[in-house]
Amino acid sequence: MSDLKLRVKTMIIERLKLEGMTPDQIDDTAPLFGDGLGLDSIDALELVLGIEQTFKVKIEDEAAGMQAFKNVDSLTAFIAEHQPA
């Protein structure tokens, strides 16, 4: 697992208080919302804040944000692309 991906998963677990869950247990390609992790829209806003504070990446375009929230892989790629150097 890449370092960034591990940090993304750790941020998700901490931010959403997924107690008892480890980064290994989050599938890279399973949907974050609905069937996969079962997150809801309130969790989405919590993640927007978490990404901004942890990775200094602002999600201002909601459509792009929703693409990024597809799964851990897409979220990691989005953060890698937008992270300040």
Added chain:
Amino acid sequence: MSDIPGHLPHRFPFLLVDRVVAREIGVRVVAEKLLTAGEPYFLGHFEDRPILPGVLMIEMLAQAGGFLETEPLHGQAIFLAQILDARFKGPAFPGDRLVLEVRPEASFGGLLRIEGTVSCEGRILCTAKLMLKKMLPPNAPGSVPGAPARQGLAEKGP
């Protein structure tokens, strides 16, 4: 701003903002609520010792948060979706002029998170973060695909 009913759909006895004293859309709102001895909730809370129920301070902040929006909220379905870190630091009594200050923290997918403070003569009585949900039609821009509303929220209706 004094035309409060023109912006908020709430009415007596549940309109809990009297006037807006400062308003920067999307940045900050400062509003006021003067607690009179005739407020209906003072009748039973409590009979000989009227005190403002703490939960109503949360509602006051939510209503003040409505003024962060440009457009009047009539006809819109807006719900309180989450209350975070609510702290009640002091009581409020009849005669108190409460200052309600709210700022937005973040928004995404029709959700707005605000942080707010209720104070009286410089004393902080309550601080809280609130999540407000504006219901969007399905598939509208901004709705999160596959992200259902919290269970029970969708059934409440406007």
